[in-house]
Amino acid sequence: MAVILVTGMSGTGKSTVLDQLKQRGYRAVDTDYGDWIEHVPRRDGAGVEPQWRENRIDALITGHELSGEALFVGGTVWNQARFRSRFDEVVLLSAPIGVLLARIAHRDTNPFGKTAGERDRIVADAAAIEPLLRSSATVEIDTRRPLADVVGRLTALACPPPAGVHFGRHARGSA
Numbered sequence: 001m002a003v004i005l006v007t008g009m010s011g012t013g014k015s016t017v018l019d020q021l022k023q024r025g026y027r028a029v030d031t032d033y034g035d036w037i038e039h040v041p042r043r044d045g046a047g048v049e050p051q052w053r054e055n056r057i058d059a060l061i062t063g064h065e066l067s068g069e070a071l072f073v074g075g076t077v078w079n080q081a082r083f084r085s086r087f088d089e090v091v092l093l094s095a096p097i098g099v100l101l102a103r104i105a106h107r108d109t110n111p112f113g114k115t116a117g118e119r120d121r122i123v124a125d126a127a128a129i130e131p132l133l134r135s136s137a138t139v140e141i142d143t144r145r146p147l148a149d150v151v152g153r154l155t156a157l158a159c160p161p162p163a164g165v166h167f168g169r170h171a172r173g174s175a
Helices: 014-023 054-065 080-086 097-106 116-128 130-136 147-158
Strands: 003-008 027-030 037-041 048-052 071-074 089-094 139-142
Touching (some): 003 080, 003 130, 014 027, 014 147, 048 054, 054 071, 054 080, 089 147, 097 116, 116 130, 139 147
Parallel strands (some): 003 071, 089 139
Antiparallel strands (some): 037 048
């Protein structure tokens, strides 16, 4: 079965979607939580940047490839491109910046984005990083759609289509 990366900017709903997938019985790992990420000095010397602990992500994918089940991995880190070939699909969750900032202002599951400086960083990251994520995505889903629709699109990627139905494996699509 498929190994699917669910990525996107802060506030797009990655954690919410992954929680819904878990409730439906799928294996979904939110790399924002647990010991999946380490913070390394930025190349420009201006602070630190989160990156996946590559040995842990490699072990997760390797161990799961033999399971015959779908695996959803959620996160947005600078070294995720190193694992691109290991993902059957790369799904970009997206929404306009105003929607992201409104969601972040009202969420209580993650403190990031509550300060003016963090909100400024979200705006800057959306302008600089989201186009890079979009260029490597196989599918983009607008998360202004109902949550059930977003989760339904993801579960459809995890399962083979019914016999006789053929979809482009890496066809770009947006909802």
